[in-house]
Amino acid sequence: MRYFLKYPLNPAETKxxxxxxxxxxxxxxxxxxxxxxxxVPRGKVVAIMGGSGCGKTTLLRLIGGQxxxxxxxxxxxxxxxxxxxxxxxYSMRRKMGMLFQFGALFSDLSVFDxxxxxxxxxxxxxxxxxxxxxxxxxxxxxxxxxxxxxxxxLSGGMARRVALARAVALDPALVLYDEPFAGLDPISLxxxxxxxxxxxxxxxxxxxxVTHDVMESLQIVDYLYFVSEGKIVGxxxxxxxRASELPFVKQFVHGERDGPVPFHYPAQDYAKQLGxxx
Amino acid sequence: MxxxxxKIGGRTIDxxxxxxxxxxxxxxVLANSGTSFSRFGLVRREIFFSGxxxxxxxxxxxxxxxxxxGLQGFETLQKYGAEETMGVLVALSLLREMxxxxxxxxxxxxxxxxxxxxxGLMKATEQLKAMDMMAVNPIARVVAPRLxxxxxxxxxxxxxxxxxxxxxxxxxxxxxxxxxxxxxxxxMEAAVSFRYDVLNGFxxxxxxGVAVSxxxxxxxxxxxxxxxxxxxxxxxxxxxxALTVLLLDLILTAFMLxxx
Numbered sequence: 001m002r003y004f005l006k007y008p009l010n011p012a013e014t015k016x017x018x019x020x021x022x023x024x025x026x027x028x029x030x031x032x033x034x035x036x037x038x039x040v041p042r043g044k045v046v047a048i049m050g051g052s053g054c055g056k057t058t059l060l061r062l063i064g065g066q067x068x069x070x071x072x073x074x075x076x077x078x079x080x081x082x083x084x085x086x087x088x089x090y091s092m093r094r095k096m097g098m099l100f101q102f103g104a105l106f107s108d109l110s111v112f113d114x115x116x117x118x119x120x121x122x123x124x125x126x127x128x129x130x131x132x133x134x135x136x137x138x139x140x141x142x143x144x145x146x147x148x149x150x151x152x153x154l155s156g157g158m159a160r161r162v163a164l165a166r167a168v169a170l171d172p173a174l175v176l177y178d179e180p181f182a183g184l185d186p187i188s189l190x191x192x193x194x195x196x197x198x199x200x201x202x203x204x205x206x207x208x209x210v211t212h213d214v215m216e217s218l219q220i221v222d223y224l225y226f227v228s229e230g231k232i233v234g235x236x237x238x239x240x241x242r243a244s245e246l247p248f249v250k251q252f253v254h255g256e257r258d259g260p261v262p263f264h265y266p267a268q269d270y271a272k273q274l275g276x277x278x
Numbered sequence: 279m280x281x282x283x284x285k286i287g288g289r290t291i292d293x294x295x296x297x298x299x300x301x302x303x304x305x306x307v308l309a310n311s312g313t314s315f316s317r318f319g320l321v322r323r324e325i326f327f328s329g330x331x332x333x334x335x336x337x338x339x340x341x342x343x344x345x346x347x348g349l350q351g352f353e354t355l356q357k358y359g360a361e362e363t364m365g366v367l368v369a370l371s372l373l374r375e376m377x378x379x380x381x382x383x384x385x386x387x388x389x390x391x392x393x394x395x396x397x398g399l400m401k402a403t404e405q406l407k408a409m410d411m412m413a414v415n416p417i418a419r420v421v422a423p424r425l426x427x428x429x430x431x432x433x434x435x436x437x438x439x440x441x442x443x444x445x446x447x448x449x450x451x452x453x454x455x456x457x458x459x460x461x462x463x464x465x466m467e468a469a470v471s472f473r474y475d476v477l478n479g480f481x482x483x484x485x486x487g488v489a490v491s492x493x494x495x496x497x498x499x500x501x502x503x504x505x506x507x508x509x510x511x512x513x514x515x516x517x518x519x520a521l522t523v524l525l526l527d528l529i530l531t532a533f534m535l536x537x538x
Contacts, residue, residue, distance in 0.1 A: 064411055090413035104408035107399075121414050 017042045017174055017206045018063055023072035025058055032058045034230040035072070045200050045207040047217040049252065050227035056210045057101075059227070060176050063208065064098060065089045076174065094122060097167035101179040103159040105151040105166070111138070112147040115166045122170065137165040140202075141195055157188025161195065168199055174206050175199070181213040189213070193220050214253050218242065226252060228260070303496045307425050310418040320423040321430070328389035328424070329431030333438070335388050336381060340372075340439035343380060344446025347371055351447075352455050362457055365466035368447030369440075373470065373479040377440035379527050382486035385432055386519035390494035393424050394515040397498025398508035406499075421499060425491045432487025433480055440479070478534045485526055490519045 018040035025033040032055040040046045050056045061067045062074055065081045074081045076092060084092060105114050115134045119125060125133070138144040141161040151159055160180065167175055180196060181189050197220040200207045211217055217224065218238040226234035226249050234241070234249035241249060251259030267273070314321050351367040397420060400406050406416040444466075451457045470476070494515045501511035 066407065066410065086415075090415075093411055093413040096411070098408070098411045100404045100408055102403070104404040106405055106409075107403070108396075118412050118414075121412070121419075 015042065016040060017077055018208065019073075019075040020059075020063075021073050023059075023062065023069045023074055025055070025062060025067065026070050032230055033062075033069075036227070036230070036232055037072075038225050038232060038235070040206060040208055041223075042206050043200075043204060044222040045197060045209065045220060047209040047211060047221040047224045048227060049210075049212060049214065049217065049224055051212060051252070054227045055230045056227050057178055060098075060178055060208065060210045064096065064176060065092065094170065095173045096176060097170070097172035097174070098176040099160070099163050099167045099178065099180055101182055102156075103151070103163035105154075105159055105163055107151050109151075110147070111143070111149050111151065111154070111162050114151065114162060115169055117166065118169045133169070137169055138162070140168075140199065141165045142191070155188075157184050157191070160184065160188070160192055164192065164195055164199070168203060168205070171203050172205060174208070177207065177209045177211070179211055180209060181211055181216055189216055196220060214255075218253075233260075299500070300492060300496050303499065304492045307417055307422050307492075307495065310415060311422045311426065313415075313418040314422045314426045320419070321426045324423045324427030325431055328385075328393065328427050329435060332385060332388045332431070332435060335384055336435045336439050337442050339380065339384055340377075340442030341446040343376060343439075344368060344372065344443030344448075345450050346446075347376075347443065348447040348450030348455075352450065361451075361455065362461050363465050363469075364451045364455070364457060365444075365447065365462040366469040368451075369444055369466045369470050370475060372440040372443040372447075373475045375479075375527070375531075377436045377443065378479050378482035378486055379523060381436040381439045381483065382432065382490055382523040383520055385428070385435060385487075386490045386494070386523070387516050389428065389431070390490050390515050390519050391512045393428070393491070393494040394498040394501070394512045395508055397421065397424070397495060398501040398503070398511050401499065401501060402503040402505070402508060417499075421495045425495050428491030428494065429484065429487045432490070433483040436479065436483035436486075474534075478530075481534075482527065482530050485530060486523050489522045489526060493519050493522060 016039040018038075020036055020038050023033055023036045024031065036055075036059065038048075048056045048059060058067065062069055062081070063076060065076075065084060068082050077095065079088070079092060081089075081092070105111075106117065109117065112131075112134055115137050116130050119130045119133060123130075135144055135147065138147055141164055143158060143161055143165070146154065146158065146162065151162070154162060164180075175196075177196060180192055184192060193216045196207060196209065199205070209217060209221065218241065221238065223237055224235060224241050225232055226246075228248050234244060234246045236244060241253060244250060244253070248260045250256070257263055271277075347368045348364060351364050352361055355361045355364060355367065397406075400416075400420065406420065409416045409419060448459075448462060451462050452459045497511040497515045497518070501507045
């Protein structure tokens with residue numbers, strides 16, 4: 001019996017695992033991304049940060065091939081994602097793992113079956129070996145003891161860690177994290193943060209985090225990009241970002257109330273609306 | 279007046295679009311049905327949830343409807359001194375019409391709504407997107423097994439419904455009214471044709487099974503991924519399935535009746 005993946009990894013290697021050049025994206029007439037360019041080098045953990053609705057999750061969807069750019073090129077492992085048909089896309093995604101914002105665990109499957117899902121779908125490994133691999137992945141996130149529980153029996157933080165174990169079940173070359181810290185208590189947040197770093201280094205993978213949690217990200221990532229109104233407005237290593245004087249980056253990192261991102265949503269004149277004399 | 283016309287026109291265009299979308303979806307599911315047959319365990323699991331779990335409601339409803347048919351039939355037939363043909367009346371009503379139609383209506387409300395809600399919630403909680411990101415086609419892995427489970431379950435449930443209905447009619451005719459058991463069964467055997475009654479009823483139940491399953495899976499897959507969206511989709515499944523089943527029944531009956 002063959003114990004290999006049905007689809008081998010792409011042997012051709014480029015320096016950057018993900019290369020995004022001048023990418024625009026719009027939902028109908030509403031422009032979401034405007035000329036984004038960024039690179040994600042192999043083996044690094046890169047964060048894409050920005051406020052809610054700035055287009056960072058859209059960027060992640062573009063990298064995963066769930067959306068297609070309006071213009072520009074987006075290459076993953078040297079392949080232009082827009083050129084891929086469904087078979088090519090699925091072949092590319094077998095090299096990827098993705099952690100969804102709220103885990104997106106399959107609610108009708110146990111924790112064990114959730115982590116085993118991809119191993120059963122994409123490999124012809126015997127059940128004994130799948131069980132060993134699943135227990136190893138669950139052990140890595142500290143939840144081997146939950147194998148027989150259903151997702152509904154887990155807390156939010158535990159569900160996120162199980163989803164993390166599932167995302168790395170096939171030892172992916174690229175792991176995408178969509179808001180991995182959203183809604184977590186401080187302990188779970190630190191645990192998930194350390195796991196992201198640890199798993200990335202242990203697997204020799206590359207990770208892209210989309211998040212708005214500055215403090216946690218600065219501790220675990222190698223490089224950060226800041227997105228605002230569909231454009232890259234700042235980038236750098238964590239040390240460079242901490243010292244940055246760029247208005248948006250400064251407001252974001254220090255959580256200032258007003259700045260390039262205004263406190264008030266555009267509206268008519270306040271006094272006029274209340275009918276007050278000028 | 280113009281706005282009324284444009285509203286009617288708009289609604290008509292929307293409806294035609296929707297029917298087109300459902301047909302495209304059906305073709306897409308058929309094209310992705312390979313997994314359902316190469317891994318039949320996926321379909322078997324869904325047959326348990328939509329078929330086996332619907333057994334109680336189908337069997338109990340079948341029994342009651344058969345008994346009601348027996349009572350109503352007796353009331354009318356005895357006026358003409360034909361109460362001994364009660365078995366024929368019950369069997370033909372059930373096999374030709376009530377078995378497939380009522381089973382389809384019950385199946386739509388019991389299993390169809392559950393399928394829509396399940397797929398809709400999987401969509402709302404990003405489970406379908408997660409599956410797609412894992413390079414597993416959700417149409418092949420989630421939708422197709424549920425569709426085929428519905429298509430397989432429906433005729434079996436309709437057969438059981440009719441069998442229970444005939445048993446209910448038997449209870450009324452033989453135990454309550456006092457018709458001879460041999461007369462009840464032999465009249466039925468003489469009047470019921472396998473080709474025109476049993477087989478046509480079977481064809482109807484398969485067609486209704488396809489219709490209800492396609493509507494239920496489509497509504498779930500197409501719903502707005504919010505709590506209200508899933509709720510609206512579940513309602514649409516029951517309403518559209520009921521109307522579609524009754525319309526298809528009219529069309530099929532018109533084709534199936536001899537002498538038309």
